[in-house]
Amino acid sequence: MVKASFLPPNFVEDSFGHHISYLRVSITDRCNERCRYCMPEEEQKWFSREETLSYEEMLRIVRIGAGLGIRKIRVTGGEPLTRPGAADFCAELARIPGIEDIGISTNGTLLAKIEDGVTLAEKLVRAGVRTANISLDSLDPATYRLTTGRDLLPRVLEGIDAAITAGFESIKFNCVLMKNQTESEIPAIIEFARKKNALLRFIELMPVSTQEVLSSDNFLPVATAKALVEQTHGALTPLPEFKTNGPALYHLVPGTGQKIGFIGAMTNLHFCESCNKLRLTCDGKLRPCLGSFLEFDLLSVVRAGCSDDELAAFFRNVVARKPKEHDFRDNYQPNRKMIAIGG
Ligand code: SAM
Ligand code: SF4
Numbered sequence: 001m002v003k004a005s006f007l008p009p010n011f012v013e014d015s016f017g018h019h020i021s022y023l024r025v026s027i028t029d030r031c032n033e034r035c036r037y038c039m040p041e042e043e044q045k046w047f048s049r050e051e052t053l054s055y056e057e058m059l060r061i062v063r064i065g066a067g068l069g070i071r072k073i074r075v076t077g078g079e080p081l082t083r084p085g086a087a088d089f090c091a092e093l094a095r096i097p098g099i100e101d102i103g104i105s106t107n108g109t110l111l112a113k114i115e116d117g118v119t120l121a122e123k124l125v126r127a128g129v130r131t132a133n134i135s136l137d138s139l140d141p142a143t144y145r146l147t148t149g150r151d152l153l154p155r156v157l158e159g160i161d162a163a164i165t166a167g168f169e170s171i172k173f174n175c176v177l178m179k180n181q182t183e184s185e186i187p188a189i190i191e192f193a194r195k196k197n198a199l200l201r202f203i204e205l206m207p208v209s210t211q212e213v214l215s216s217d218n219f220l221p222v223a224t225a226k227a228l229v230e231q232t233h234g235a236l237t238p239l240p241e242f243k244t245n246g247p248a249l250y251h252l253v254p255g256t257g258q259k260i261g262f263i264g265a266m267t268n269l270h271f272c273e274s275c276n277k278l279r280l281t282c283d284g285k286l287r288p289c290l291g292s293f294l295e296f297d298l299l300s301v302v303r304a305g306c307s308d309d310e311l312a313a314f315f316r317n318v319v320a321r322k323p324k325e326h327d328f329r330d331n332y333q334p335n336r337k338m339i340a341i342g343g
Pocket of ligand 2 (some may be wrong): 034077109
């Protein structure tokens with residue numbers, strides 16, 4: 001990867017002084033799981049191949065973004081590893097001057113899959129992917145099935161081991177908090193993350209799916225989760241200096257040195273203060289904020305044959321429209337489900 005220091009300091013800044021340096025690229029809206037909070041239960045209408053950006057189109061967009069200061073890419077979805085060629089795409093991303101850090105968000109089910117004689121995890125590491133964020137809401141097979149709609153916990157556990165063997169620089173587990181479900185599992189998930197030497201983040205449910213699931217009956221605030229952790233593990237020490245390019249607030253578990261993050265999109269009123277992100281959806285919309293209905297149609301512009309300068313101007317305009325903060329708390333209407341945005 002080519003270091004940013006060799007490039008002109010051409011950073012894009014939003015109206016609130018944030019340097020936008022992080023682009024989440026969703027490469028598919030398809031998934032082999034059916035998480036209750038991410039996609040509705042009814043039959044999905046997937047984007048067709050024509051409606052989806054090709055890898056070449058995505059690479060061009062990232063190249064333009066890198067010229068404006070994008071340094072970190074997280075490849076996501078849907079489940080990114082269901083799209084053929086995902087690891088090769090990551091290898092191409094790593095060759096783009098300016099891109100210094102590539103991560104992947106995955107449900108883990110396909111990390112142990114063998115492709116070209118190696119695991120997909122190994123392929124990703126060889127491609128230059130440094131970090132893997134793996135969803136892990138439950139270690140109980142029945143609860144896992146209830147949440148994800150699939151019996152794939154054993155494959156996820158194999159995937160986690162494949163990721164460890166492959167040698168990602170960092171592995172994080174993401175656990176979405178569900179009331180009357182996560183509470184009893186918190187100690188086991190913490191212990192599992194400690195054993196696997198992974199960072200663990202507890203994530204508040206966000207209103208980016210069906211209303212039935214995102215009700216107060218299911219909502220478990222991060223403050224409650226933190227209090228539950230403290231009941232079993234003792235007082236946590238806040239680590240305000242420890243940041244991993246996201247909004248998680250990390251804490252140290254006494255006695256073990258383990259770090260746990262809390263992502264409180266709904267209850268943390270400072271959540272958006274250091275946001276440095278844009279999102280590219282797989283159907284080519286550039287979204288300045290996960291928690292805003294705003295999105296801008298880059299696919300049409302790219303396919304209309306625009307120049308690189310025009311694309312760069314498009315990027316700048318989207319950054320200029322980045323809201324100060326998300327609308328999650330104010331009747332947020334995302335106009336699409338999480339699975340079609342890219343988490
Ligand atoms: N399929 C991959 C996975 O599950 O990690 C990547 C895409 S998924 C949309 C990215 C992250 O978003 C996951 O950690 C998932 O748990 C989280 N997520 C999805 N819907 C959510 C919601 N309504 N509230 C909070 N987090 C959500
Ligand atoms: Fe699929 Fe990830 Fe959404 Fe679950 S959270 S349905 S695994 S994209």
